[in-house]
Amino acid sequence: MQKYTLKDLAKLLNVSVSTVSKSLNDSPEISTETRDRVKELALLNNYIPNGMAQSLKARxxxxxxxxxxxxxxxxxxxxxxxxxxxxxxxxxxxxxxxxxxxxxxxxxxxxxxxxxxxxxxxxxxxxxxxxxxxxxxxxxxxxxxxxxxxxxxxxxxxxxxxxxxDDFKIAKKATLEMYESGCKQIAYLSTIYDTSVDLHRKKGYLAAMKRINVKPCIINIKDYGVFEKNLLSALKRNSIDGILAADELSAIFTIRSVIKNGYKIPEEISVIGFTNGFMGEKFLPSLTTVEQYxxxxxxxxxxxxxxxxxxxxxxxxxxxxxxxxxxxxxxxxxxx
Amino acid sequence: MQKYTLKDLAKLLNVSVSTVSKSLNDSPEISTETRDRVKELALLNNYIPNGMAQSLKARxxxxxxxxxxxxxxxxxxxxxxxxxxxxxxxxxxxxxxxxxxxxxxxxxxxxxxxxxxxxxxxxxxxxxxxxxxxxxxxxxxxxxxxxxxxxxxxxxxxxxxxxxxDDFKIAKKATLEMYESGCKQIAYLSTIYDTSVDLHRKKGYLAAMKRINVKPCIINIKDYGVFEKNLLSALKRNSIDGILAADELSAIFTIRSVIKNGYKIPEEISVIGFTNGFMGEKFLPSLTTVEQYxxxxxxxxxxxxxxxxxxxxxxxxxxxxxxxxxxxxxxxxxxx
DNA sequence: CTGAAAGCGCTTACAG
DNA sequence: CTGAAAGCGCTTACAG
Missing domain, CATH: 3.40.50.2300 (Response regulator)
Structure with missing residues (x-):
């Protein structure tokens, strides 16, 4: 399978490489007749310009x-x-x-x-x-x-x-709205701590808790293997009735763990997550979440x-x- | 911000481009002394070889x-x-x-x-x-x-x-196992019809239905906008109690629609999907599915x-x- | 309108 | 051990 180059085409047409190149690039310098001949041959031979060579020149x-x-x-x-x-x-x-x-x-x-x-x-x-x-x-x-x-x-x-x-702002808003909907003790749950987004969301949550004057509760979970265990013990210790989860997956895990352990959502526990994905949209119950665009x-x-x-x-x-x-x-x- | 080339390095060191190139590529032709001098300068100047030029040569x-x-x-x-x-x-x-x-x-x-x-x-x-x-x-x-x-x-x-x-085989197996678990009327549901995988899965399903001598029922759904409507009408028309869904998303949509309309899973309707994703794993109820690796x-x-x-x-x-x-x-x- | 030449940044066969 | 030269496949300024 021969890969044609400009040189090959030039030889076949008995013209120079420059002429072939210019023809293919629709340079006005070239006569239409020549241009058409070149293009026809290029097409016929399945000529594909070498992008690396082009990039090398074009920088x-x-x-x-x-x-x-x-x-x-x-x-x-x-x-x-x-x-x-x-x-x-x-x-x-x-x-x-x-x-x-x-x-x-x-x-x-x-x-x-x-x-x-x-x-x-x-x-x-x-x-x-x-x-x-x-x-x-x-x-x-x-x-x-x-x-x-x-x-x-x-x-x-x-x-x-x-x-x-605006992670800070929206996390604060989400927290406050859970509070207004009747949640007394809202927790912030994260499996992505140490990321910038987690930091801002956490700060937003903390700002909201300060505003409503409730002691904050942060649940960091390192690993999905211990998710349910960690979550439940935190739940019991603090009688939590609202959770702001820092991403979609942890929000779904939260809903799942909580339901499996007999809590009712949203009556007993509210959950808000981040990211608008299929999973949250289609879950039963569907997830209230932050649209991250x-x-x-x-x-x-x-x-x-x-x-x-x-x-x-x-x-x-x-x-x-x-x-x-x-x-x-x-x-x-x-x-x- | 100057991007150094071999030429630049060569000039700085008062050696030839070949020598620089060979040094950088650890050619045994070059004295260790020269090689080290070259490498040091390259490092110092943050030299990064131009991959395009290399590829152009190396083809x-x-x-x-x-x-x-x-x-x-x-x-x-x-x-x-x-x-x-x-x-x-x-x-x-x-x-x-x-x-x-x-x-x-x-x-x-x-x-x-x-x-x-x-x-x-x-x-x-x-x-x-x-x-x-x-x-x-x-x-x-x-x-x-x-x-x-x-x-x-x-x-x-x-x-x-x-x-x-082995789409054919596994679809056949999935169908037969739903049958053995007590399902009388199993349907095949797909939103990806016309793909090769759908074709083989459907054929596997049909082979199973033939084996158990039950009239097959194929539900093709074009668009998730009409999913629930189409599914429910098919469900009623054919008193279906088992569904093999051709992919994960349609399986989840099936479970969701079916539950929302008062059916019990798996007691009244069984569902098997394809692909082992988070969504199927974490859904309530979790999805029996084909591991596609x-x-x-x-x-x-x-x-x-x-x-x-x-x-x-x-x-x-x-x-x-x-x-x-x-x-x-x-x-x-x-x-x- | 066409072409020879230089150059993009490399590598390598060859000469010394 | 080092270097000059050719070449990978293009483009383009320049000459004619």
């Missing part, structure tokens, strides 16, 4: 590197979907790494992305990276001149653009990145904070 | 193109995860396209993958592609000499390797592809059909 690859912590979580799946859709509609390819929350994998993939000369990067930081507060690998990339956009799991310590939601965050990240690549942005970093909202469903009591 | 990109229909379905998310893990552990990058079940998007991304000169492709076909039975875009790729591995949504009409599970299919696809790329495989196409199994949970009556 851009039309490729974006994407790093997400995982793809099983519906938030990241939706974000990835948004990223891919927007990128491909703007003519960019996506190369992807799933960090599995490991800083090592994140850093390694950054290296291969750099050598692939991606035009830019979209990253949602690994848990480990946020816990260690170690951004040296990202700084290296930025110093190398590659634009970076962070989303969701972000940090303000880095000189780059980012996209997120995952797809939109993905799309905005791409738009911001590409604008940055094209130099359409001022030096000032752009930080887009989306206003989120609560999707009221069956895991909470009605406010009215 | 390989260490990049694999991946096309999946979507990433929200947990089967594909898990498969992607497996693909990424295996590929990165073998030193390959992944560029990804989400076809959204569109043949057009599939074909377009194939074009950009070809010009990016991916070393190989892993594809799970779009619904539209399977419905139209139009593989011309894939054939073009194969003829161009790029190895292709199909998984899950496959076709045997193409000269390429593939990975799948999504991650393993992804990993095997990569291994097969890379073996093929490296020329380690004989001309004969390898078709790996995994033996699947049923995960018994709460949506079916116990067999014992």
């Amino acid at each position: 851009e690859t039309k490729t974006i590197g994407v790093i997400i912590p995982n793809v099983l979580d519906s938030f990241f799946a939706k974000a990835l979907d948004g990223i891919e859709t927007m990128a491909s509609s703007l003519g960019y390819r996506i190369i992807i790494c799933i960090s599995n929350d490991s800083i090592k994998k994140e850093a390694e993939s950054l290296s291969t992305f750099l050598s692939a000369r991606v035009d830019g990067l979209i990253i949602s930081l690994a848990k480990e990276t946020q816990r260690n507060n170690d951004f040296s690998h990202i700084i290296k990339v930025i110093n190398y001149g590659i634009p970076v956009v962070l989303f969701d799991r972000i940090t303000t310590q880095l000189p780059c653009d980012y996209v997120s939601i 995952a797809g939109k965050q993905g799309k905005l990240s791409v738009e911001t990145l590409i604008a940055r690549i094209r130099g359409e942005l001022t030096k000032k970093k752009v930080s887009t904070v989306l206003k989120s909202k609560i999707l009221y469903r069956d895991s909470t009591k009605s406010l009215e | 390989e990109t260490k990049t694999i193109g991946v096309i999946i229909p979507n990433v929200l379905d947990s089967f594909f998310a898990k498969a992607l995860d497996g693909i990424e893990t295996m590929a990165s552990s073998l030193g390959y990058r992944i560029i990804i396209c989400i076809s959204n079940d569109s043949i057009k998007k599939e074909a377009e991304s194939l074009s950009t993958f070809l010009s990016a000169r991916v070393d190989g492709l892993i594809i799970s076909l779009a619904k539209e592609t399977q419905r139209n039975n139009d593989f011309s875009h894939i054939i073009k790729v194969i003829n161009y000499g790029i190895p292709v591995v199909l998984f899950d949504r496959i076709t045997t009409q193409l000269p390429c390797d593939y990975v799948s599970i 999504a991650g393993k299919q992804g990993k095997l696809s990569v291994e097969t592809l890379i073996a093929r790329i490296r020329g380690e495989l004989t001309k004969k196409k390898v078709s790996t059909v995994l033996k699947s199994k049923i995960l018994y949970r709460d949506s079916t009556k116990s067999l014992e």
Whole structure:
């Protein structure tokens, strides 16, 4: 199977490589007659330009590197979907790494992305990276001149653009609304502690508890293997009747554990989660949750990145904070 | 921010580009002294080799193109995860396209993958592609000499390797076991009709119904908007007490609709789905389902592809059909 | 309107 | 042990 090059086509047509190249690129320098001959032959021989050679000259690859912590979580799946859709509609390819929350994998993939000369990067930081507060690998990339956009799991310590939601505000609101609907003792539950989003949500929760003057209760669960046990003991110790869970999966696990142990939702315990995924939407009872606009965050990240690549942005970093909202469903009591 | 090239380093060190290149690649031709000087300077200046230039010479990109229909379905998310893990552990990058079940998007991304000169492709076909039975875009790729591995949504009409599970067999088994557990009238429900997997699962179901000599009942639902309505009318018309659903989401929708309308699961209606995702595992009742080994299919696809790329495989196409199994949970009556 | 030449950043066969 | 040269497959400034 021969892969034709410009040289091959040139030889076949008895013209120069320059002429072939210009013809294929619709240069006005070339006569229509020649252009048509070249194009016809190219088509006939299934000529496909070598993108690497083109990129080498053009000094851009039309490729974006994407790093997400995982793809099983519906938030990241939706974000990835948004990223891919927007990128491909703007003519960019996506190369992807799933960090599995490991800083090592994140850093390694950054290296291969750099050598692939991606035009830019979209990253949602690994848990480990946020816990260690170690951004040296990202700084290296930025110093190398590659634009970076962070989303969701972000940090303000880095000189780059980012996209997120108003985690603090919405967590506070969710807590207060559970309180207004009649919950006396609301807990904050998280399996993603040490991430930036968890931090802001927790702070929002704490602010609300302070406002209503109730002692806060934070339930951090390290591992889904001990989820039910930890949750139930916390429940009993503190007679909790409302739970703000930091992500979708932990919210569903909460509902499930609680129901299996005989509690009624929402009558005895209310639950609010984060992320609007199928699971929460279709669960029985369905989950009241914070709409995080995952797809939109993905799309905005791409738009911001590409604008940055094209130099359409001022030096000032752009930080887009989306206003989120609560999707009221069956895991909470009605406010009215 | 200067990006150093071999030339830059060579100039700084007063040696030739060849010497720098060889040093960096640990060529035994070079004296250790020179090698160390070169490496030190490279490190100091944050030299990152230009992968495009290297690939251009080496005629390989260490990049694999991946096309999946979507990433929200947990089967594909898990498969992607497996693909990424295996590929990165073998030193390959992944560029990804989400076809959204569109043949057009599939074909377009194939074009950009070809010009990016991916070393190989892993594809799970779009619904539209399977419905139209139009593989011309894939054939073009194969003829161009790029190895292709199909998984899950496959076709045997193409000269390429593939990975799948024994859909026919396991669907037949699932149907028969529902029958043995006491179901009299089992239906097959699908929202992914026209795909190869649906076809085989349906055939397995039909074979089982023939064996037990019961008139089959096939419920195809086009759109989740009309899911509940269509399902319920079918349920009433045929007094169905067992449902084999072709994927996870439709199985969950089935359970949900059925419960909301007052049926008891599994006492009145049994449900078996496909794919072992969180949603089915954590739903109440939890879903009895077919383990499709999504991650393993992804990993095997990569291994097969890379073996093929490296020329380690004989001309004969390898078709790996995994033996699947049923995960018994709460949506079916116990067999014992 | 067409083509020769240089160059993008590498690697490697060959010469010394 | 080191380097000059050719070449991977393109594009484009320049000459004619």
